[in-house]
Amino acid sequence: xxxxxxxxxxxxxxxxxxxxxxxxxxxxxxxxxxxxxxxxxxxxxxxxxxxxxxxxxxxxxxxxxxxxxxxxxxxxxxxxxxxxxxxxxxxxxxxxxxxxxxxxxxxxxxxxxxxxxxxxxxxxxxxxxxxxxxxxxxxxxxxxxxxxxxxxxxxxxxxxxxxxxxxxxxxxxxxxxxxxxxxxxxxxxxxxxxxxxxxxxxxxxxxxxxxxxxxxxxxxxxxxxxxxxxxxxxxxxxxxxxxxxxxxxxxxxxxxxxxxxxxxxxxxxxxxxxxxxxxxxxxxxxxxxxxxxxxxxxxxxxxxxxxxxxxxxxxxxxxxxxxxxxxxxxxxxxxxxxxxxxxx
Numbered sequence: 001x002x003x004x005x006x007x008x009x010x011x012x013x014x015x016x017x018x019x020x021x022x023x024x025x026x027x028x029x030x031x032x033x034x035x036x037x038x039x040x041x042x043x044x045x046x047x048x049x050x051x052x053x054x055x056x057x058x059x060x061x062x063x064x065x066x067x068x069x070x071x072x073x074x075x076x077x078x079x080x081x082x083x084x085x086x087x088x089x090x091x092x093x094x095x096x097x098x099x100x101x102x103x104x105x106x107x108x109x110x111x112x113x114x115x116x117x118x119x120x121x122x123x124x125x126x127x128x129x130x131x132x133x134x135x136x137x138x139x140x141x142x143x144x145x146x147x148x149x150x151x152x153x154x155x156x157x158x159x160x161x162x163x164x165x166x167x168x169x170x171x172x173x174x175x176x177x178x179x180x181x182x183x184x185x186x187x188x189x190x191x192x193x194x195x196x197x198x199x200x201x202x203x204x205x206x207x208x209x210x211x212x213x214x215x216x217x218x219x220x221x222x223x224x225x226x227x228x229x230x231x232x233x234x235x236x237x238x239x240x241x242x243x244x245x246x247x248x249x250x251x252x253x254x255x256x257x258x259x260x261x262x263x264x265x266x267x268x269x270x271x272x273x274x275x276x277x278x279x280x281x282x283x284x285x286x287x288x289x290x291x292x293x294x295x296x297x298x299x300x301x302x303x304x305x306x307x308x309x310x311x312x313x314x315x316x317x318x319x320x321x322x323x324x325x326x327x328x329x330x331x332x333x334x335x336x337x338x339x340x341x342x343x344x
Contacts, residue, residue: 029061030086033076035068042089042241045148045272052264060257080246081141089243101136101322104329106180112235112302114333116151122332123147129332132325143250145243145265150273152280153235157228158211173211174200187310215239216283225290232295
């Protein structure tokens with residue numbers, strides 16, 4: 001059958017397949033897009049899904065457009081909502097404008113004390129959090145396919161030795177222009193400063209700001225080891241990607257095709273987890289070899305941060321804004337961790 005790249009036509013084809021049986025048609029094409037760069041973890045993940053779907057030989061096809069070919073994250077989310085594309089992948093932050101409940105991923109250090117297995121069981125497993133988040137996606141016209149993570153995080157780099165909580169006082173740190181992120185840094189005594197990405201390297205070099213926060217691979221790509229002395233593993237925000245699909249298009253797939261897609265995503269998520277850990281480790285090593293000193297913290301540091309009144313106030317604010325989903329996330333994490341501990 002001729003290749004179809006218009007998602008609305010894919011929906012019609014999918015509906016017809018459900019009505020008459022998948023064997024009536026050779027292929028069902030699902031337009032999939034993201035903004036990830038060539039070779040980035042997100043692109044490797046989608047390509048894995050694509051390969052697994054193809055290997056199932058069910059007639060389902062992932063038609064993949066990476067690297068922003070079909071638009072930016074917000075554009076792709078709108079296209080997925082309207083059914084102009086079927087599937088999109090991005091980090092969690094851009095989704096908040098479409099699904100307010102995604103602000104739970106702005107909870108500072110909420111994941112920092114847990115391992116990747118625990119987090120995965122909460123985000124992708126049979127947890128109350130996963131059920132509530134799936135419903136939030138449905139309300140937005142989307143279907144949550146999964147979250148890609150393995151307890152890797154956004155970190156802080158600085159020209160100041162950030163050994164203790166008091167060392168963050170007065171730290172001029174560049175952050176995203178996100179009210180929740182800025183409230184967190186303010187609460188621990190730092191001075192958050194939104195700054196255009198293109199200006200950041202030179203601003204760190206000349207001391208306009210003396211710190212920034214990002215994932216390790218982003219720090220390597222920007223060569224921050226050339227202008228920063230310390231790599232602080234603050235683990236304040238989970239480095240996580242979500243993958244979602246237009247809800248009507250997902251439901252229009254035949255049961256066979258839904259099973260093929262769900263299985264491909266689940267297997268790809270599992271296979272990517274050790275890769276994510278290795279990517280994070282290798283990029284940290286590059287930064288260290290570039291003469292940065294790595295600072296790591298124990299759970300007492302994270303507990304001290306979470307006890308700060310300004311941080312607790314931020315948690316309450318996000319919990320209210322997400323209709324209690326922040327509390328559900330905290331409880332699900334604690335419950336899974338306790339269950340794992342009792343099983344040992």
